[in-house]
Amino acid sequence: MENQRIVLVQRPNGLPSARHFRAEQAAVNAVPAGGVLIKNHFLSIDPAMRGWICDLDNYLPPVAINSVMRSLAVGEVVSSDCEQYAPGDRVTGWFGWQHYAAVSAEAIIRKVLPEEGPLSLSLGVLGLNGITASLVLRLIGKPQTGETVLVSTAAGGVGSIVGQLAKQAGCRVVGLTGADDKVERCVSEFGYDVAINYKSATDLQQAIKTLCPDGVDVYLDSVGGPMADAAVACMNINGRIIQCGTASIASWDPIPEAPRRERYILTKRLLQQGFVVFDHMSLWPEVIAQLAAMVKSGELTVQEDRRSGLAAAPVALEDLYSGRNNGKTLIVL
Amino acid sequence: MENQRIVLVQRPNGLPSARHFRAEQAAVNAVPAGGVLIKNHFLSIDPAMRGWICDLDNYLPPVAINSVMRSLAVGEVVSSDCEQYAPGDRVTGWFGWQHYAAVSAEAIIRKVLPEEGPLSLSLGVLGLNGITASLVLRLIGKPQTGETVLVSTAAGGVGSIVGQLAKQAGCRVVGLTGADDKVERCVSEFGYDVAINYKSATDLQQAIKTLCPDGVDVYLDSVGGPMADAAVACMNINGRIIQCGTASIASWDPIPEAPRRERYILTKRLLQQGFVVFDHMSLWPEVIAQLAAMVKSGELTVQEDRRSGLAAAPVALEDLYSGRNNGKTLIVL
Numbered sequence: 001m002e003n004q005r006i007v008l009v010q011r012p013n014g015l016p017s018a019r020h021f022r023a024e025q026a027a028v029n030a031v032p033a034g035g036v037l038i039k040n041h042f043l044s045i046d047p048a049m050r051g052w053i054c055d056l057d058n059y060l061p062p063v064a065i066n067s068v069m070r071s072l073a074v075g076e077v078v079s080s081d082c083e084q085y086a087p088g089d090r091v092t093g094w095f096g097w098q099h100y101a102a103v104s105a106e107a108i109i110r111k112v113l114p115e116e117g118p119l120s121l122s123l124g125v126l127g128l129n130g131i132t133a134s135l136v137l138r139l140i141g142k143p144q145t146g147e148t149v150l151v152s153t154a155a156g157g158v159g160s161i162v163g164q165l166a167k168q169a170g171c172r173v174v175g176l177t178g179a180d181d182k183v184e185r186c187v188s189e190f191g192y193d194v195a196i197n198y199k200s201a202t203d204l205q206q207a208i209k210t211l212c213p214d215g216v217d218v219y220l221d222s223v224g225g226p227m228a229d230a231a232v233a234c235m236n237i238n239g240r241i242i243q244c245g246t247a248s249i250a251s252w253d254p255i256p257e258a259p260r261r262e263r264y265i266l267t268k269r270l271l272q273q274g275f276v277v278f279d280h281m282s283l284w285p286e287v288i289a290q291l292a293a294m295v296k297s298g299e300l301t302v303q304e305d306r307r308s309g310l311a312a313a314p315v316a317l318e319d320l321y322s323g324r325n326n327g328k329t330l331i332v333l
Numbered sequence: 334m335e336n337q338r339i340v341l342v343q344r345p346n347g348l349p350s351a352r353h354f355r356a357e358q359a360a361v362n363a364v365p366a367g368g369v370l371i372k373n374h375f376l377s378i379d380p381a382m383r384g385w386i387c388d389l390d391n392y393l394p395p396v397a398i399n400s401v402m403r404s405l406a407v408g409e410v411v412s413s414d415c416e417q418y419a420p421g422d423r424v425t426g427w428f429g430w431q432h433y434a435a436v437s438a439e440a441i442i443r444k445v446l447p448e449e450g451p452l453s454l455s456l457g458v459l460g461l462n463g464i465t466a467s468l469v470l471r472l473i474g475k476p477q478t479g480e481t482v483l484v485s486t487a488a489g490g491v492g493s494i495v496g497q498l499a500k501q502a503g504c505r506v507v508g509l510t511g512a513d514d515k516v517e518r519c520v521s522e523f524g525y526d527v528a529i530n531y532k533s534a535t536d537l538q539q540a541i542k543t544l545c546p547d548g549v550d551v552y553l554d555s556v557g558g559p560m561a562d563a564a565v566a567c568m569n570i571n572g573r574i575i576q577c578g579t580a581s582i583a584s585w586d587p588i589p590e591a592p593r594r595e596r597y598i599l600t601k602r603l604l605q606q607g608f609v610v611f612d613h614m615s616l617w618p619e620v621i622a623q624l625a626a627m628v629k630s631g632e633l634t635v636q637e638d639r640r641s642g643l644a645a646a647p648v649a650l651e652d653l654y655s656g657r658n659n660g661k662t663l664i665v666l
Contacts, residue, residue: 051600058600059570224595237392243598252596259588262557265576266607267384267391274602 005098124328145170303327338431457661478503636660
């Protein structure tokens, strides 16, 4: 059986673009003993991917050159040599940018249950994005009623859910995003009290001060860089900075310079902490069940940016880093 | 009655030196209603003082120009208009750089009990230094047996106690200090497994890597700056950075630049948190009692750097920021 797949051909120094990948056709690999053959239906496009393909230290080993791009995906079991899974089961896991994945059972993260709703949700609100949004607030942000929560990439896969969850927690929720239509959606769909297009701000720190008259108690930092510097300067005493990504930093080689934060951290007793969702997999089932119930009841609004066809994946990733996405980016196969 | 006192005459842009202060003679102020007159015996010299005399945002309002320098001190009640305190009581509190302090009762932090041992301890191991050392480990560092704890200003008032407490917690304890005799004392007196004179290191990050072959789990950062950058680059996954001071930063105006830390914070899931000991005064009595028992039993070694006479205070403060101190700096009146 023929497979189409996308492989990594070059490591970017900085942000990935389509030229770092190549589409190719090859026979489907043999299913390993005890493994499973999966037909992918949706592929996930995630900000974390740049970290997976560079060769700097990270929480996962780098994707090897000329091998299939690592990706979460959701699909259907075609054949199985593992008694846990049967043909027809819907599963999500590390299946890569390809049509068919012949994988060991460990590559499967979980079965997707019918009551969870549409299959694609398992890559967004019921996948890394939603779980991250829920756990960063529970484990690090700990927003209290009346506090102000500031969110970068406010209309993105994680940000759009953080906005809604923080609003439900009784917070003032302020969004930073990169396009006027996203500003509009932040307020109309994702629960934000107010949002701005940071690209239009002449003085971002002053803009944040104005939007957050009581200061910032929780900052979800998915971008790093000057936006984070401006946010940190507006933090209240005992504020929490969630380091969830560094999307705005084009390259870490050499490491860019920034204003020192030690004095803010000390005098404001700030807490800044890094978060990697894979550290907390024991909490996933509980969080997924909660989020699924909220989607079903209409408490959570979900937005997907669907792109068609395997070949769209590299450009979709490039677009993600340029902010040319509307909610969770998915490839429909 | 005549009083001698030292007042702030100028705000330093950066580190304070003797020229920012002036000694003067004046009548002792009238004791406010409900207040107390105290004769100071020891004055404390603390790294936090630079923050108290600059006009940047801080956790206390800045000391006013031409007023007595804010300082913790310990002394004896001479007369009292407050039923809680009687002449002869030994008390510590915010009594300033002066011989006599006519203060309201709120300026008194606590009575010093005879069983605590020598009076001066209440300004060091049983004062800000010891309480800070104990609480930063308990509340932020949370060192586990077998972990590596790296300590800046390792032979200083806080560092010398952190070293001993971390060693007792079963950690490998590594000290960074600025003089060869302090390196020697770190190992012989303060429980460090190893210490170095950071001024002799040509590549501090490499030196830390060598001293901490298993990486750094807890970094006590009392200095900030390039030393902190080198330490952060050596942190293990889930490492904790305690922001306890910024002594190495000569000036925050303009804010100096440094390599961005977002990627370390994220990929290593680091926690960096600021600590101000005055936030935790409800825990002080318990901590003081623990530390007093450890000093009495000989479990804790205490070193004091005593200077004589009120006039020595400004120079002692200048020396503190230059590392020209041996343990807790005190003025004996």
